[in-house]
Amino acid sequence: METNKAKRVEIIIEAPMEERLTGALEAAGVTGFTVLPVLGGSGRSGRWSREGQVSRAGGMVAVICIIREERLDTLLEAAFKVVKRHIGVVTVTDCEVLRAERF
Amino acid sequence: METNKAKRVEIIIEAPMEERLTGALEAAGVTGFTVLPVLGGSGRSGRWSREGQVSRAGGMVAVICIIREERLDTLLEAAFKVVKRHIGVVTVTDCEVLRAERF
Amino acid sequence: METNKAKRVEIIIEAPMEERLTGALEAAGVTGFTVLPVLGGSGRSGRWSREGQVSRAGGMVAVICIIREERLDTLLEAAFKVVKRHIGVVTVTDCEVLRAERF
């Protein structure tokens, strides 16, 4: 089947920042994104788990964004502004998409 | 460690279509898949969030399928038939797998 | 923006083995990981779904680990020891990361 090159950006970020991040992505002209729940994790700021978390403060989410190659930099800059002072991870992977006209 | 080349296909699709998609994948001879929950997202059909969603109609899931390169096309065709008229995103990434004999 | 090469390892494993896997990853010197919930799946050992699962025994989770290329082998060996006798899938993808100093 015909597929086209694109980039898959995955941003793991604190839940209280989700709105700000997706707002920034939309402002940067991203056509869509998907938010996945995260159960727990570990990093420089220690280990945490959602189960039995009273506070939203500790939770994280994963935001996935498929985007054309030429728009990657705009996206990363927008995302980085939000993520900069916060804990979180940003990865970019090469991928192929079906129905490329959508992105 | 010894790893082998494979493809990682990620399909984000409406929850009511999940059964049909996984049925089609199995019919196309896929050896396995994994379904992840999706919290929310945004695309051409607007923004939605699972929290406080009365209706299953709006929810989505992500189906991940690791597959040998040579079987990718069969999979994509099967998936595309289901996804075609529906909202959703299909991406394919190159990957390496351990225990390749399983795929 | 400046990004650096890294590896994204995704391990889908039975929930009762999660603690052992993340313990092994930490022992292998991994700087962080993220655990995602899994709704259901299918493989050689049949199909299962979390909804209406009385038993934890059947559930799975996805553990994602971003790691520098040179440390990949240590990680895979540690992970493999845990996964070996168990059902589960290990994939490795090339990726780029922001803030590479963190990994």
Place this chain on the structure above:
Amino acid sequence: MLDTIIGLAGDNLLSPIILFFVLGLVAAFLRSDLSIPEAVAKGMSIYLLFAIGYKGGVSVSDHGIDQSLLTTLAAGIVLSFMIPIVAFGLLQVMTNLSRTDAAAVAGHYGSISIVTFVAATSVLQSQGIASEGYMVAIAAAMEAPAILSALWLVSRGAKPTEEEAQEREGLLREILLNGSIVLLVGSFLIGFITGKDGLAEIESFIISPFKGVLCLFLLDMGLVAGRGLRNSRGVLTVGLISFGVLMPVIGSIFGLLVSMLIGLSLGGTVLMMTLSASASYIAVPAAMRVALPEANPSIYLTMSLGVTFPFNLTLGIPLYLTLATLVGN
């Protein structure tokens, strides 16, 4: 008469149930992050279906099976098949929706909203008006037929493509066996089998806390309806809003006529009117996503959940009660 409606509506509007719905709406409009976890909301809806199904069954086992049960069942099914056709005609006159969108919306109005039904039951209760226990079973029977009408409306003339046919395959089974119907009917049957003795055992679970759970559930409905309305500002035209208020009244009149024909009690008539007036927001949307993916979900969800549901909850039910009382005398 206007006095009665206003009095009833006033009482109704100041009941905790409605006020919690309004709280949800307001919180959504203010963009508060208040939300009920999905699992808890689903848990509450399971509780409500379980409780009303069971109570209905006990009530039928208590009064004996009324001869009219089957007649009413048939009447409900006919209403569910017919109302979408009326709705479709009205939509083509009042709005400029595409055929597909109009058919999808029409399908929602033939089906029912179980929470609206519960709210009507609770108004009847507070007025001390009895009703046929089997109306719960009629509610279950009216969920699905409208979906078939919607598919027929959209494909009149045109034959479905091979893919469309494939997607609809299995759809009928899915609709008839969807969770809400199975739970409602199953609880009804168990209530019927175990009767008053069974009820005595689980009374303090399904009767005492019922109203309180309903308040929380309507809070969630308000949040969802409010967020839906906020996200689909572009969607609602004057024509659509008018339809969303007019159609339930028309539906209720069909319900009234049929109830008179088959001789339901006052309470039963009000419930039949409410079923005819209410629009689905669970079973039908899910079926439409599978069978009519081209139809825009924002339109039908906003109509049924954002316009018709609040209308029925606040003004509709008191209106139907007044109409039924007037006609009854």
Place this chain on the structure above:
Amino acid sequence: MLDTIIGLAGDNLLSPIILFFVLGLVAAFLRSDLSIPEAVAKGMSIYLLFAIGYKGGVSVSDHGIDQSLLTTLAAGIVLSFMIPIVAFGLLQVMTNLSRTDAAAVAGHYGSISIVTFVAATSVLQSQGIASEGYMVAIAAAMEAPAILSALWLVSRGAKPTEEEAQEREGLLREILLNGSIVLLVGSFLIGFITGKDGLAEIESFIISPFKGVLCLFLLDMGLVAGRGLRNSRGVLTVGLISFGVLMPVIGSIFGLLVSMLIGLSLGGTVLMMTLSASASYIAVPAAMRVALPEANPSIYLTMSLGVTFPFNLTLGIPLYLTLATLVGN
């Protein structure tokens, strides 16, 4: 005697609890999408453990600590260790399971199912038969030992490899501190400490709604058991099914003998028989996935949840009650 069993079984089969379990089974077989969200099901099981633990503790604090508590505890632990060995022998005769699969299945039958225990309590209650409050603590004590027996059965002769040893490390701690045991024992102790005064404070939470929650929980169990059976059609042989029905009866007879030996009351005897007869489907499967990953989970889950659990719930408990009554006279 047959009359009594049939009478009891008839009453039991028509109780709301069993009927909701059957509804779940039927819904699963019809492939309905009815489902209870995982979080809600887990929440209900937490509620049940909390309530029965607490009530057990209050009852012990009320009647004073019976001297026989420790004896019964020891007896329960011995039963949990021994039953797997009997089960393993029987499996090798009746089926052609591999050693590993047979050991894994055997481990399940030495451990217990708390919902079966609760169902037995509720049958006793409806018959007005009292039982020792501390039986809840015995239930907790019988969860884990069987797991050790299973591991011993599989590794007799062979020394575990280094990796196996590593995986089992920490397993014992995990088993003894698994959530259900901690919650059950903790609630028992708190009930014991706070006694009747504490109970008065939370009575309307843990006593009144209990039966109703149990109905919903068994609906979920029925769904899960039904889906399990449907997905593992290939797995169940005649030998396995026979074992799944025979083994609980054998277990119950061991329980009966031990109860007579230590002089439990009629109610206590029935509960001890039920514990011995029931098979685990939570703690043991999780432990088996870690320690015996080669054992096929479809086999042991289908046996314990799909065959033995429904058997105990419907016919087993009335049978054990009849046996205990006969022997008691």
Place this chain on the structure above:
Amino acid sequence: MLDTIIGLAGDNLLSPIILFFVLGLVAAFLRSDLSIPEAVAKGMSIYLLFAIGYKGGVSVSDHGIDQSLLTTLAAGIVLSFMIPIVAFGLLQVMTNLSRTDAAAVAGHYGSISIVTFVAATSVLQSQGIASEGYMVAIAAAMEAPAILSALWLVSRGAKPTEEEAQEREGLLREILLNGSIVLLVGSFLIGFITGKDGLAEIESFIISPFKGVLCLFLLDMGLVAGRGLRNSRGVLTVGLISFGVLMPVIGSIFGLLVSMLIGLSLGGTVLMMTLSASASYIAVPAAMRVALPEANPSIYLTMSLGVTFPFNLTLGIPLYLTLATLVGN
């Protein structure tokens, strides 16, 4: 006096509520896998907010709006603004936290913990001491101001950078409209509107099971607090622990003085003291993650949830009650 405190504390320590909290702590320390699903825990906190808000509103509608409501509201807001400043000063003397960390911790102590408030209400109830129904509204009003104080403390002198300014934009709206505040205030208003009649309808949902739900909720709090403490062993210094015990007492004295000034009843005084003494672990941490991401969440969560919350629950509330009684005489 010491006698009274010890007597009260003893009673309190052996109440089911506290014992379930302790069970949670112990389970966490033993590394049991016991856990309450996130959705269920959130569902319970929604239930608690709904119930106490509603009951407060009914009580105000019942006794008439007291003239002192507005005064007390103002007093609460002032306390919430001022306490962080005191706390910040104390932290700089007692610990060597960075400015940012100290400001973040201080913010938590100006805000409130609604579960501590509920626990105090329940102690008052068991002692038969009445209190002003509107104290619930005061609790809601005291949640947010402390956050502004914390931000002011950290940025005194320095102007926020452009990015910081951007992130704080909208923060005030988010804080004021956070779910807990909206639900608490909304339920309060609905309780006020519907009064005793409304309460009669939903009483058996929000009053009878309340204590039982609170037990389960505190079990979860114990689990979370225990896991928090276990994961942050390095974080807690002697200075921090001392602060976590001293600060609530100091806060409670501020609350006492203000209550005397505005003439609250004994019950109202105890609640105001408890609000002043308690530290937030929901609204403030979330705000801090957005506005002060450099502050270490382990520090402020461990302090408020791991040190001050247990202190208030066990010794604090009895102490405040004793102090208020002494001063009142």
